[in-house]
Amino acid sequence: MSTAVIIVAAGRGSRAGGELPKQWQTLAGRPVLGHTLAAFAGMDRVVVIHPDDRARAEAIADGALLVEGGASRDQSVRNALEALAGRGIGRVLIHDGARPLVSAALIGRVLAALEVSAAAAPALAVTDALWTGVQGRVSGTRDRNGLYRAQTPQGFHFEAILAAHRAHPGGAADDVEVARAAGLDVTIVEGEEDNLKLTFPADFWRAETILKGRGMDIRLGNGFDVHAFCPGDHVWLCGVRVPHSKALLGHSDADVGMHALTDALYGALAEGDIGRHFPPSDPQWKGAESHIFLRHAAELARARGFTISNCDVTLICERPKVGPHAAAMQAALAAILGIEASRVSVKATTSEQLGFTGREEGIAAIATATLVQL
Numbered sequence: 540m541s542t543a544v545i546i547v548a549a550g551r552g553s554r555a556g557g558e559l560p561k562q563w564q565t566l567a568g569r570p571v572l573g574h575t576l577a578a579f580a581g582m583d584r585v586v587v588i589h590p591d592d593r594a595r596a597e598a599i600a601d602g603a604l605l606v607e608g609g610a611s612r613d614q615s616v617r618n619a620l621e622a623l624a625g626r627g628i629g630r631v632l633i634h635d636g637a638r639p640l641v642s643a644a645l646i647g648r649v650l651a652a653l654e655v656s657a658a659a660a661p662a663l664a665v666t667d668a669l670w671t672g673v674q675g676r677v678s679g680t681r682d683r684n685g686l687y688r689a690q691t692p693q694g695f696h697f698e699a700i701l702a703a704h705r706a707h708p709g710g711a712a713d714d715v716e717v718a719r720a721a722g723l724d725v726t727i728v729e730g731e732e733d734n735l736k737l738t739f740p741a742d743f744w745r746a747e748t749i750l751k752g753r754g755m756d757i758r759l760g761n762g763f764d765v766h767a768f769c770p771g772d773h774v775w776l777c778g779v780r781v782p783h784s785k786a787l788l789g790h791s792d793a794d795v796g797m798h799a800l801t802d803a804l805y806g807a808l809a810e811g812d813i814g815r816h817f818p819p820s821d822p823q824w825k826g827a828e829s830h831i832f833l834r835h836a837a838e839l840a841r842a843r844g845f846t847i848s849n850c851d852v853t854l855i856c857e858r859p860k861v862g863p864h865a866a867a868m869q870a871a872l873a874a875i876l877g878i879e880a881s882r883v884s885v886k887a888t889t890s891e892q893l894g895f896t897g898r899e900e901g902i903a904a905i906a907t908a909t910l911v912q913l
């Protein structure tokens with residue numbers, strides 16, 4: 540059963556202040572909403588935006604569907620549910636764009652609870668004493684037993700929450716309130732203190748501190764590719780046209796080095812390989828220039844908040860000789876990746892006339908890439 544995620548980000552963040560609405564302010568080097576999107580990477584995501592923010596949202600969407608929100612949070616959620624209606628969605632998670640530190644473990648707990656419940660949401664039991672107050676003076680106390688602080692993502696069976704929103708008069712604080720008004724039973728799962736909602740300016744400092752404590756995310760990926768020789772007079776290697784007595788056979792331009800590097804980037808992101816993103820069965824990629832694939836992988840890395848720290852490509856062939864072209868290949872790859880040439884290495888080796896590369900039946904390439912997220 541497919542699961543979609545709705546990330547509501549159409550509010551104006553009036554309490555947070557700043558030049559931009561809080562979801563567009565920078566947190567540890569990228570927009571708050573970029574962190575939130577990355578937390579749900581790999582899932583079908585819908586981001587609810589304010590019409591004024593469309594250009595910013597398109598820049599970081601990373602494949603998410605963009606839907607325009609309404610004047611209130613519940614109207615924004617409703618717009619996204621209506622946009623998903625009729626698409627065969629089984630379950631939906633609804634999350635505040637302003638909660639960028641949600642963890643995979645918390646998302647997992649909500650999804651697991653949805654296996655046995657029509658609705659599930661995270662919360663933390665209230666641990667402080669509770670008072671009422673009037674004009675700065677305590678006017679009474681309240682029993683905190685059984686009181687919870689609600690968080691998101693809140694999860695629901697899709698048709699049930701869609702019907703609940705359609706029937707609700709509006710004005711709900713969250714989707715659990717809407718669900719309960721429709722008679723749905725909601726399971727509470729353990730929330731997390733770090734899953735804070737950025738609401739006031741000081742919350743940004745807290746979130747930065749939490750992110751620093753989590754440390755760097757360093758990813759290493761590897762790629763390997765082989766293309767056979769066929770009749771021709773040149774080969775494409777790492778973006779450079781190299782004259783040769785043969786060509787390389789492939790669905791695209793058969794740039795074996797660039798393919799290995801592209802797969803290394805996809806590997807570091809756990810995003811499969813070129814074939815997943817550009818299926819060879821799709822005629823539009825016949826004869827395609829391989830920089831399209833590499834650029835896509837690099838953009839995907841950037842959209843997920845990673846910078847490409849370095850990469851290293853080794854071409855394995857007896858001929859053509861790579862040395863005279865290595866600097867041009869390094870420059871070509873660096874330009875496509877958008878990084879300095881000093882972070883790109885291109886080298887070659889023979890296989891001492893052993894195996895298929897030694898018999899000059901084709902060229903092999905291996906590559907590694909390191910991605911870093913601060």
Ligand SMILES: Nc1ccn([C@@H]2O[C@H](COP(=O)(O)OP(=O)(O)OP(=O)(O)O)[C@@H](O)[C@H]2O)c(=O)n1
Pocket residue numbers: 547548549550551552553554555562587608609610611612613615616635636637638736737738
């Ligand atoms: N019309 C609205 C109002 C809120 N939200 C989203 O709902 C989440 C939780 O709301 P809140 O923290 O109250 O955000 P804002 O409404 O932006 O903040 P404020 O009340 O301070 O203006 C936020 O991710 C916000 O962008 C939304 O999508 N559409």
Ligand SMILES: C[C@](O)(CO)[C@H](O)COP(=O)(O)O
Pocket residue numbers: 612635688689690691712713714736
């Ligand atoms: C949905 C919510 O995050 C649950 O805690 C919260 O109610 C939304 O924020 P708001 O400040 O109440 O709009």
